[in-house]
Every structure is written in structure tokens, then in C-alpha cells.
Amino acid sequence: xxxxxxxxxxxxxxxxxxxxxxxxxxxxxxxxxxxxxxxxxxxxxxxxxxxxxxxxxxxxxxxxxxxxxxxxxxxxxxxxxxxxxxxxxxxxxxxxxxxxxxxxxxxxxxxxxxxxxxxxxxxxxxxxxxxxxxxxxxxxxxxxxxxxxxxxxxxxxxxxxxxxxxxxxxxxxxxxxxxxxxxxxxxxxxxxxxxxxxxxxxxxxxxxxxxxxxxxxxxxxxxxxxxxxxxxxxxxxxxx
Amino acid sequence: xxxxxxxxxxxxxxxxxxxxxxxxxxxxxxxxxxxxxxxxxxxxxxxxxxxxxxxxxxxxxxxxxxxxxxxxxxxxxxxxxxxxxxxxxxxxxxxxxxxxxxxxxxxxxxxxxxxxxxxxxxxxxxxxxxxxxxxxxxxxxxxxxxxxxxxxxxxxxxxxxxxxxxxxxxxxxxxxxxxxxxxxxxxxxxxxxxxxxxxxxxxxxxxxxxxxxxxxxxxxxxxxxxxxxxxxxxxxxxxxxxxxxxxxxxxxxxxxxxxxxxxxxxxxxx
Numbered sequence: 001x002x003x004x005x006x007x008x009x010x011x012x013x014x015x016x017x018x019x020x021x022x023x024x025x026x027x028x029x030x031x032x033x034x035x036x037x038x039x040x041x042x043x044x045x046x047x048x049x050x051x052x053x054x055x056x057x058x059x060x061x062x063x064x065x066x067x068x069x070x071x072x073x074x075x076x077x078x079x080x081x082x083x084x085x086x087x088x089x090x091x092x093x094x095x096x097x098x099x100x101x102x103x104x105x106x107x108x109x110x111x112x113x114x115x116x117x118x119x120x121x122x123x124x125x126x127x128x129x130x131x132x133x134x135x136x137x138x139x140x141x142x143x144x145x146x147x148x149x150x151x152x153x154x155x156x157x158x159x160x161x162x163x164x165x166x167x168x169x170x171x172x173x174x175x176x177x178x179x180x181x182x183x184x185x186x187x188x189x190x191x192x193x194x195x196x197x198x199x200x201x202x203x204x205x206x207x208x209x210x211x212x213x214x215x216x217x218x219x220x221x222x223x224x225x226x227x228x229x230x231x232x233x234x235x236x237x238x239x240x
Numbered sequence: 241x242x243x244x245x246x247x248x249x250x251x252x253x254x255x256x257x258x259x260x261x262x263x264x265x266x267x268x269x270x271x272x273x274x275x276x277x278x279x280x281x282x283x284x285x286x287x288x289x290x291x292x293x294x295x296x297x298x299x300x301x302x303x304x305x306x307x308x309x310x311x312x313x314x315x316x317x318x319x320x321x322x323x324x325x326x327x328x329x330x331x332x333x334x335x336x337x338x339x340x341x342x343x344x345x346x347x348x349x350x351x352x353x354x355x356x357x358x359x360x361x362x363x364x365x366x367x368x369x370x371x372x373x374x375x376x377x378x379x380x381x382x383x384x385x386x387x388x389x390x391x392x393x394x395x396x397x398x399x400x401x402x403x404x405x406x407x408x409x410x411x412x413x414x415x416x417x418x419x420x421x422x423x424x425x426x427x428x429x430x431x432x433x434x435x436x437x438x439x440x441x442x443x444x445x446x447x448x449x450x451x452x453x454x455x456x457x458x459x460x461x462x463x464x465x466x467x468x469x470x471x472x473x474x475x476x477x478x479x480x481x482x483x484x485x486x487x488x489x490x491x492x493x494x495x496x497x498x499x500x501x502x503x504x505x506x507x508x509x510x
Binding site for chain 1: 260262263265266338339341342343344345346347348350351354355356357358359445448449450451452453456463476477480481483484487488491492
């Protein structure tokens with residue numbers, strides 16, 4: 001027991017500080033990737049609903065490919081292709097090639113993956129808004145942008161929240177896949193710590209507890225948000 | 241009242257044909273891209289690895305179906321325990337689902353493989369048991385991790401499905417004098433499985449997308465074969481693109497197969 005505590009302590013003989021730094025990196029990537037995904041998702045949903053035929057088909061290809069290929073493979077492709085592409089552009093501009101930080105690449109990768117799922121979630125939520133409300137807004141003389149801002153977006157939130165909160169939980173867990181491309185997030189540093197000290201079970205269980213804590217805290221926040229977004233709505237009783 | 245219009249629901253645009261002008265242009269562009277890839281990228285390694293790739297796809301599918309089937313068998317009691325089990329059992333089942341769903345699969349896999357694997361090796365009783373030849377290999381750990389993950393996710397679905405079977409049907413069965421097990425076997429389980437079926441497609445596709453993780457603990461599936469190709473040929477993109485294409489095809493076939501299956505099952509009023 002004492003040996004375990006020494007291993008997990010924050011000062012250098014222990015690896016607790018390293019684990020927490022890894023957790024911080026994981027959370028940064030998850031958060032950044034989630035925001036980027038929301039951005040892509042909003043644009044994607046708008047494009048799928050109101051875009052031209054070509055844009056719609058291209059978005060369909062994007063969401064289908066991302067949802068049909070394992071995240072692990074996508075992360076490998078995007079990680080190499082993304083850093084390669086940036087360096088090619090730098091080369092064309094006559095600038096020296098840069099070292100892409102793992103953080104930026106990770107956020108990009110997670111964001112692209114999340115974007116496809118967010119597109120579908122937001123599209124469905126926007127479609128779930130009763131058309132009468134949007135027509136009423138139009139009857140009041142609101143411009144399309146204003147009715148989007150005042151009616152469609154707030155009214156779709158309760159429909160979008162379950163999907164979006166699910167995506168956040170997926171984002172926090174998908175960051176673990178970045179371990180495969182060598183980004184020092186929680187899972188990878190855990191494996192390094194475990195490999196160095198040979199205390200495999202201790203470290204993997206500790207990391208699991210950290211991930212679980214993130215999930216549980218997120219769940220509490222999510223249920224508060226959902227309660228707030230659903231205020232004034234009729235509670236659907238029974239099995240829907 | 242007959243004048244009141246039915247609420248305007250979203251009318252999806254007509255199923256458009258594949259051969260509209262803009263689609264023809266897009267398809268031409270796509271064909272051009274594929275041609276460029278075939279022409280300018282290196283594919284000469286393909287024939288040499290063909291057999292191993294097919295073997296890898298087989299291993300991936302084997303891993304997928306074995307874990308999904310066994311996982312589903314575990315999911316039924318997990319869901320049932322949460323709905324109707326005695327308190328401690330319900331808590332245990334719920335805790336298990338939360339635990340598995342709240343941590344990354346990669347971490348669980350490494351915990352089993354490195355953690356349990358190193359723990360097993362310390363005990364001479366295990367080392368000398370008949371199981372040891374299996375426990376020394378990687379695939380039991382990969383199988384266990386994937387199976388537990390599927391069981392937890394599907395267990396959550398089954399919980400909802402068991403809870404969602406209309407009370408009246410269960411009461412009717414009881415009124416017919418069915419015992420608890422007959423009721424479960426004839427009414428509750430089939431109706432719950434029927435309700436859970438539509439989610440099964442999505443869960444199975446997710447499971448397929450999780451299988452390459454087992455390659456990180458040296459199980460040989462199609463992902464591992466492609467990694468091997470990348471190491472031996474020093475190519476970055478070509479093998480990965482092929483791998484993405486393989487998984488896309490597998491996903492497409494899975495979705496299609498499930499659609500056929502669902503069409504065979506009557507679902508009126510489900």
C-alpha cells in the first residue's frame with residue numbers, strides 16, 4: 001500500500017504529477033476538439049439543410065466516411081496528412097517547415113471526427129423544431145438570420161443536448177486514441193509510467209479512475225444543463 | 241374541426257436519382273481522384289500482401305462477431321438485473337455499465353493485457369494451469385476487452401428495452417397464468433430484443449470500429465497487417481487509404497445485412 005502511494009505521489013519518485021499533466025492534455029484536446037467539432041457540425045448541418053445539391057452531396061460523403069471508418073485509422077491518416085499538408089503549404093510559401101504541436105494536431109483530428117457526428121445531431125435537432133414556430137417567426141417579419149438566432153437555435157437546444165452531451169463523452173474517450181500516434185495524453189503517460197515501474201495494474205486503475213471522474217462530473221453538469229434547457233417543456237411520460 | 245390541417249412535418253426531398261447532372265460531375269471528379277491515386281501512388285506491394293490482408297479481414301470479422309454475440313448474451317442479464325434485479329445486483333450491473341462506458345476502451349484493453357497479464361504471470365498456479373497456453377497469447381485479452389465493452393453498451397440498451405415493454409402485455413401474460421420464466425421466455429425477452437434490434441446495427445458498426453484497437457496488443461487483424469505493410473514498405477498513405485476503404489466496405493456490408501435482417505422481422509407496433 002505504501003509502495004503504491006509512493007508511486008502515485010506528486011513529487012518525482014511518484015508519477016502522480018505526470019498523470020495529472022496527461023489528464024490536462026487529454027482535457028485540452030477533448031475540449032478544443034469538441035468546440036471545433038461543434039463549429040464544423042453547425043456549418044455542416046446548415047449546409048445539409050439549406051445548401052445547394054453539390055454541397056449536400058459532399059457533406060454526405062464526409063459524414064458517411066467519418067462514421068464508417070474507425071477513429072483509430074482516421075486519426076492516423078489525419079495526423080500524418082494534416083501535418084504534411086501544413087508543411088507543404090509552408091514550403092510553397094517559402095517558409096521553413098514547422099513542427100506541428102501534438103496538441104494542435106490532436107485538436108484538429110478530434111474536431112474533424114466530432115464534426116461529422118455533430119452535423120447529424122444538429123441536423124436532426126433543427127428538423128425537430130416544430131415548423132409552426134418558424135412560420136410564426138416569419139409571420140412576425142423576422143429575417144431568416146434573426147429567426148435562426150431567436151427561434152430555431154434556442155428551440156432546437158433541448159433536442160440537440162442529449163446528442164451533444166454524448167458527443168462530449170465520446171470526445172473525452174477518443175483522446176485516448178491519440179496515444180497511438182505518440183501524443184502524451186493520459187493513456188500514453190500511464191503506459192509509460194506503468195512500463196517504467198512495472199506496476200501496471202496500479203497505474204491503469206488510477207488512470208481509469210481519472211477518466212471515470214471526468215465522465216461522472218460531466219454527467220452531473222449535463223443533467224443540470226438538460227434540466228435548464230427543458231424548462232417549460234412537457235415531460236414525456238413513459239417510453240417514447 | 242376537419243378544417244384543421246395536420247401539422248406540417250418535415251417532408252424529405254424526393255429520393256433523387258444517382259444520375260442527376262451535378263452527381264455525374266461529382267462522380268467524374270471522384271473517378272479522376274481514384275485514377276490519380278492509382279496512377280501516382282505506389283501500389284506494387286499489394287499482390288505480395290494480398291493473402292495476409294484477406295486473412296486479416298477474416299480475423300477482424302471473427303473478432304467482431306464473436307465479441308458481439310458473446311457480449312449480447314451478457315447484455316441480456318445486465319439489462320434485466322438493472323430493471324428487475326434485487327438492489328445489490330441492480331447496483332452492480334449499473335456500476336459495471338458506468339465503469340465500462342466511462343473509461344476509454346484502449347485503457348481497458350491495456351489494463352487487461354499489461355495489468356492482468358503481468359499479474360497472472362506472478363502466480364505459479366496459473367502458470368501451470370491448462371489455461372496458461374491461452375493466457376500467454378494476446379487475443380484472449382482483446383476478446384475480453386471488446387466483449388465487455390459491447391456487453392456494457394448493449395446492456396444499457398437492453399435496460400431501456402426491458403423497461404419499455406408495455407406493462408399491459410406482461411399483465412396479460414400473467415393473467416393467462418404464465419409462470420415467471422414462461423413469461424420471460426415467451427413475452428418479455430422477445431419483445432425487448434425486438435425493441436433493441438434497431439440499435440443493434442449502430443452498436444455493431446461501433447464495435448467494428450473498435451476492433452483495430454486490439455492490434456495495439458499484438459493481435460493480428462487487418463489493421464495489424466496494414467501496420468506491417470507500412471513498416472516494411474516505408475509508405476505512409478497508401479496502406480492507410482486502403483485500410484480506410486476496407487473498413488468502409490465492411491461497414492457498408494454490415495449495414496446492408498442488418499437492413500435485410502430487420503426487414504424479415506415484423507415490427508408492427510414495436
